[in-house]
Amino acid sequence: MSAVMIDRATIDKIMDATNIVDVVGEFVTLRKSGVNYKGLCPFHDDKTPSFMVSPSKQICKCFACGEGGTAVNFLMKHEQITYPEALRWLARKYNIEVEEKELTEEEKKEQSDRESMFIVNEWAMKYFQDVLRNDPDGIAIGKQYFRSRGIRDDIIEKFNLGYALQKRDALAQAAQKAGYQAEFLVKTGLCYGEGDLRDRYAGRVIFPWLNVSGRVVAFGGRLLDARTKGVQQKYVNSPDSEIYHKERELYGLFQAKKAIAKEDRVYMVEGYTDVIAMHQCGLENVVANSGTALSNHQIRLLRRFTQNITLLYDGDEAGIHAAMRGTDMLLAEGMNIKVLLLPDGDDPDSFSRKHTATEFKDYIEKNATDFITFKTRLTVENVKDPVKRSEAIGGIVKSISVIPDQILRSTYLSELSQRLGIKEQTLLNSMNGMIRKDIEDKEKERERNQGDRSLDEGPSSDHGSAPLIGLHTVDEQTQEVERLLIRSVIRDGEKVIYENIETEDGGTTNLTVAQYIAYDLGQDGLTFHDDCYNKILQEAVVHSGEPDFKAEPYFMHHPDIEISSLAAKLAIDRHQLGKSFQLKEREDGLRQNVLHLVLDLRLDIIEKRLKEIQTQLKQAGSDMDRVRQLLEEYKDTQQLRDALAKQLGNDLVR
Helix, strand or coil: CCCCCECHHHHHHHHHHCCHHHHHHCCCCCEEECCEEEECCCCCCCCCCCEEEECCCCEEEECCCCCEECHHHHHHHHHCCCHHHHHHHHHHHCCCCCCECCCCHHHHHHHHHHHHHHHHHHHHHHHHHHHHHHCHHHHHHHHHHHHHCCCCHHHHHHCCCEECCCCCCHHHHHHHHCCCCHHHHHHCCCEECCCCCEECCCCEEEEEEECCCCCEEEEEEEECHHHCCCCCCCEEECCCCCCCCHHHCCECHHHHHHHHHHHCCEEEECCHHHHHHHHHHCCCCEEECCCCCCCHHHHHHHHCCCCEEEEEEECCHHHHHHHHCCHHHHHHCCCEEEEEEECCCCCHHHHHHHCCHHHHHHHHHHHCEEHHHHHHHHHCCCCCCHHHHHHHHHHHHHHHHCCCCHHHHHHHHHHHHHHHCCCHHHHHHHHHHHHHHHHHHHHHHHHHHHHHCCCCCCCCCCCCCCCCCCCCCCCHHHHHHHHHHHHHHHHHCCCEEEEEEECCCCCEEEEEHHHHHHHHHHCCCCCCCCHHHHHHHHHHHHHCCCCCCCHHHHHHCCCCHHHHHHHHHHHHCCCCCCCCCEECCCCCCHHHHHHHHHHHHHHHHHHHHHHHHHHHHHHHCCCHHHHHHHHHHHHHHHHHHHHHHHHHCCCEEC
């Protein structure tokens, strides 16, 4: 892989040459259907052709499972590759030379150093493999260890396992003799020391770490069983480096990613041998975080392939602790969690060696529990002390409160209420208090950063001065308005809808669709509920001043697959109105459509705020200061609602 970046001009050349029918046709049998093509969807078990490809729009979509996008999106999903890798795939297909982006000297050195580290790691992996296969000590010690663990040769090859000789500088000498610089042996963590380098993994069996693209980023080394007695550090792992950050990688993801996408579930285990043994058993959709707490980076990496995760650990104290780590982060990222603690001192390694894949799957299916059941059994049941019991219940409610899906939160609360015999309203009040505190904390943080995001000037707006506060949840109507707004940004974000707006310095400026929406919402600190929408709006504003910027192709070819997929979807889908919400498309132009969408979003938020105030008034009881404060806010908010409703007139049909 090149150490340089693909420049925008080359990307445009690749996309201009790409014919999505040719690309998809390499993986799916397509038949002509009118002006489009159709075939069986490769992303789900499709019985009748539901995968449509549009040559005119250069996009594809499955009308059963929803997958689709540009040719790049298709390749990334189907081949489980990154954005640059998909571009290079297309470049090879259409014989386009991938040109370098002009980099500064500092950028060139950084890219060169990173590439050198990848090259050294690739060489080291092959060196360790060669020792294991061909060196007498590698065969007698390293391979014998793997055989004693029941690991087959094909699995050794699949995971690129190896062995490091016991001589303290064997790798260092071999690497330098092969022409590799000491600087990169140290930077990668393969060696340490100055002058006379020492091998980090001497006398250990080797487990290479491959990133999601299949490049070698790090290594883990394990002392053999006979040498681990009384030794604290059974495993040694690569230190963080320019190409490896342990909180961003998951062991086994490269080997597991296709199975994860196919099964729509990932099993999370603790260690290397757990992953390897489960693959050998026939369960391939498994990764390990190797004893560290899960990070948001790792969770988002998994979400590229599935939202369903089962935590598989042994049933001892360490296994229970591991199962509890990161639970709230998984829930907050929208993951659906199940937990299974294995019985009788088994871990996934030992259990998989005793059972077939079918038996293991059946056991998981019958015994895995949702996180509410798991956490309740673990922290609440059989706890008699009322204070400790209350704290434990509060911990479970806190976990539920971070779940973004309102219906799922409600379902879990109802289940917890029935399980513990506590009124659902009591749990709901507790959870709402936690959510409000979380909103307040985020609002304070946003206010601290607000000055950095507002636009300098824009058209006058008679919205009043009372700030609008978005809710933690969002209903179908608000979702639809926000979707229509971001659709306007993606389709027409660069188009000017206000010309010659006077600025404070006496000059004039124009406002594009994206700039107007950002300005208008920014006046009151409003943001979209979907972070992806916020990223799109922010980028559209940043690029609006560029003469060649076109929002739709920019976002459809965006390196963030979530953004490019959304842009492609909105390019495919025509607006379909829900039963409870209808919007008249105005005949008097883009500007009026955007203005009315913004007004509708504001009105929706204000009406929800009025309902919130009414609820708070009921809860205020005899606290007259609080009642007066709420009544005053209700009056101001009501006036603002009436003014907005008047502006909307009869253009919005509810």
